[in-house]
Structure formats: structure tokens, C-alpha cells
Amino acid sequence: MHVGIDVSATRGFDIAALDDDRRLVLLAKARDLDAAAVIARGLPSESVIAVDAPPAPSRGLVAGGKRFRVAEEELHKLGVSLYPVPPDDAEPSSWMREGYALFEVLAKAGFPVFLEGPARASVSIEVYPHLTYRTLSGTVRGKLSKIEWSRAALRRRVSGVQKDATQDQLDAVAAALTAWYFAHDRWVGYGDPREGVIFAPLAEDREEAPVGQDQLSLAIETGGPMGSIAAAGTREISFADRVLRLVSHIPLGRVATYGDIARACGNPSGARAVGTILSGHAFEVPTHRVVDARGLPSPAFGGGPGVQLERLASEGVRIEGGRVDLAACRWSPA
DNA sequence: CGTCTGACTGCCC
DNA sequence: TGGGCAGCCAGAC
Numbered sequence: 339m340h341v342g343i344d345v346s347a348t349r350g351f352d353i354a355a356l357d358d359d360r361r362l363v364l365l366a367k368a369r370d371l372d373a374a375a376v377i378a379r380g381l382p383s384e385s386v387i388a389v390d391a392p393p394a395p396s397r398g399l400v401a402g403g404k405r406f407r408v409a410e411e412e413l414h415k416l417g418v419s420l421y422p423v424p425p426d427d428a429e430p431s432s433w434m435r436e437g438y439a440l441f442e443v444l445a446k447a448g449f450p451v452f453l454e455g456p457a458r459a460s461v462s463i464e465v466y467p468h469l470t471y472r473t474l475s476g477t478v479r480g481k482l483s484k485i486e487w488s489r490a491a492l493r494r495r496v497s498g499v500q501k502d503a504t505q506d507q508l509d510a511v512a513a514a515l516t517a518w519y520f521a522h523d524r525w526v527g528y529g530d531p532r533e534g535v536i537f538a539p540l541a542e543d544r545e546e547a548p549v550g551q552d553q554l555s556l557a558i559e560t561g562g563p564m565g566s567i568a569a570a571g572t573r574e575i576s577f578a579d580r581v582l583r584l585v586s587h588i589p590l591g592r593v594a595t596y597g598d599i600a601r602a603c604g605n606p607s608g609a610r611a612v613g614t615i616l617s618g619h620a621f622e623v624p625t626h627r628v629v630d631a632r633g634l635p636s637p638a639f640g641g642g643p644g645v646q647l648e649r650l651a652s653e654g655v656r657i658e659g660g661r662v663d664l665a666a667c668r669w670s671p672a
Numbered sequence: 673c674g675t676c677t678g679a680c681t682g683c684c685c
Numbered sequence: 686t687g688g689g690c691a692g693c694c695a696g697a698c
Binding site for chain 3: 577605608610611615
Binding site: 631 | 677678679680681682
């Protein structure tokens with residue numbers, strides 16, 4: 339059985355299971371860890387369980403004294419942004435703590451975390467549904483809503499998914515599908531086995547590629563709505579595309595202002611429009627790395643400006659008196 | 673198409 | 686310093 343679990347601190351665990359023919363055979367909700375443990379113990383022992391959450395804190399293995407994990411850095415280089423997992427001494431998000439606890443429960447139920455070696459059954463793995471959607475569809479989200487994009491990536495790859503499935507449920511299915519790819523030895527791992535590895539499918543039409551990397555960068559550099567930065571000067575690519583493309587390249591640990599982005603995209607007075615654009619793409623691009631000209635976070639940031647500052651702090655950005663230290667952390671697009 | 677609404681900025685007290 | 690304010694640009698009806 340190939341199982342996927344979507345972790346949410348407030349909404350509980352969504353659990354999906356696929357059989358070997360990728361039919362959805364189970365879609366359940368577990369309110370808390372105990373309920374999840376009961377379901378886990380009922381699974382066939384040769385199952386693979388994919389969880390949308392990290393199993394452990396960062397161990398600071400990235401060069402340069404950064405605090406996030408190697409997995410985050412590797413994916414960032416591919417243009418995929420995700421929540422940085424902080425080291426032990428920092429406060430993780432509540433859903434990350436749920437993840438740590440869940441992986442412990444799964445280990446006790448007979449599914450220890452898999453980190454390296456040949457793929458095998460009876461393990462749990464960390465996955466990232468957004469990465470799975472992106473690898474499978476070969477494109478970035480574009481104009482589709484997140485849920486439409488998710489559904490499109492799963493269509494024809496999984497059967498039995500209800501039309502009215504929630505985003506959490508689709509993410510659980512995506513995780514289960516990733517477990518299926520893992521069990522069928524078509525997978526890619528990102529990160530360092532000593533602290534945590536994120537697994538993704540190897541897209542079917544490029545099985546020879548060493549990693550999903552070609553697939554991903556291809557999506558960025560060509561067809562996708564993100565367009566190419568090389569062509570940024572031409573009218574061919576919209577302002578919005580250039581903005582998203584550029585923001586996706588702000589390094590971890592650095593920030594840019596709305597004005598910086600606008601200027602670099604050839605529209606010096608478009609700072610306000612940059613905000614408008616970012617507000618619609620908070621999930622796929624690290625929008626928390628964009629602050630206003632004084633270093634202040636956005637009052638409308640998802641979860642509140644405090645959350646934006648917390649995420650920046652966990653990435654190593656210096657915060658002082660509720661604003662980021664622009665002099666120290668400002669990134670200039672070159 | 674106009675009109676309205678912001679995850680903005682710089683300038684003026 | 687910091688608040689007020691008038692431009693500004695891209696999306697959403």
C-alpha cells in the first residue's frame with residue numbers, strides 16, 4: 339500500500355492510500371496523533387508512508403553557517419521555494435512539530451524514516467506535494483488556482499479521486515502517489531541523509547535523467563508562464579512573469595524591497611504593482627523575502643506580518659525593532 | 673473598457 | 686523620526 343499524509347496543525351491529518359494500480363482505496367481524516375497511530379498500525383507492513391512534513395530539525399549542514407536544511411537549499415536552486423526547517427534551538431512552526439511527532443509515531447508502528455540506500459518498503463519518507471505537482475506537470479502553476487493545478491497534475495495518474503476533494507485531501511493523494519513512485523524505484527531525493535531528504539517522483543518521460551532537475555529547470559526556462567529572465571528586456575514576457583521569476587531567485591537569508599524588484603524588472607514606479615502580483619503567488623514563490631523600503635514586513639502577509647518576520651529570522655535574516663536590517667541583508671539582483 | 677483597490681514610495685511637514 | 690498624502694501600476698469586476 340502507498341500511503342500519503344498531509345499534516346496541518348489546525349486541521350489534523352488527511353490520509354490517503356493508493357493500491358499498486360494507483361487507485362485511491364482510502365481517504366481518511368485523523369484528528370490527532372493517536373488517531374493517526376491507529377490507522378498506521380492497521381496498514382500492511384510493506385507499505386510506504388509519505389508525509390508532507392519534516393522528520394527532524396535542521397542540523398546546519400549548509401555551508402556558510404546557514405540554519406535551514408540542505409534540502410531547502412537544493413530545491414531553492416531549482417527554483418522551488420519551501421518552508422525552511424530551523425535547527426533544534428529555534429522554534430519550529432507548529433505543523434513542523436506535528437511532523438516530528440508523527441514520524442516518531444510511524445517509526446514505532448514499524449515505519450522508520452528512510453534516508454538513504456536503495457528504496458525499500460516498510461518505511462516513511464518526507465515529501466512536498468508542491469514539488470510533486472511541479473515535477474509531474476512539468477510546469478509552474480501559472481494562471482490556474484492552486485487546487486486546479488493540483489487536480490490537473492493528479493489527473494490520469496490516480497483514479498478514484500472525488501471531484502470535491504479538498505486541497506488537504508489532494509495533497510495527501512499527491513504524497514501517496516509520491517510513495518508509489520518511490521516504491522517503484524522512480525524517485526529523486528533532495529537533501530542530506532544526515533538531517534532529512536525530500537523525495538519526489540521521477541517524471542515518466544525522462545527516466546534517463548539523473549535527477550528531476552532537468553525537468554524542473556526546463557519548466558522555468560522555457561514554456562512555463564514564469565518565462566525566462568534572459569528575455570526580461572523584451573516585451574514578450576509580462577511584468578508579472580519577470581517579477582515572479584526574480585523573486586524566486588532571492589537567496590535564502592536575503593531580502594529585497596518592492597521597489598528593488600520593480601526597478602530590476604524595468605518598471606521603476608511599479609513597486610505597488612509588485613505587491614499586487616506577489617499577493618497572488620505566496621505559495622509558489624518566497625514572497626516573505628520582499629519587504630517595503632523601510633524594511634517593514636507586509637501587514638497583509640498570510641498569517642500576519644509577525645509570521646513573515648519569523649520566517650525571515652529562521653532563515654538567518656537580521657531583524658531589529660520589527661524591521662529587517664536592510665543594510666546587512668538586502669539582495670541586489672545582478 | 674472605465675472604475676476601484678491595494679503586500680508601495682517619496683516628499684512634505 | 687513619523688504620519689499624511691498624492692501619484693502609480695497591475696488586477697479584478
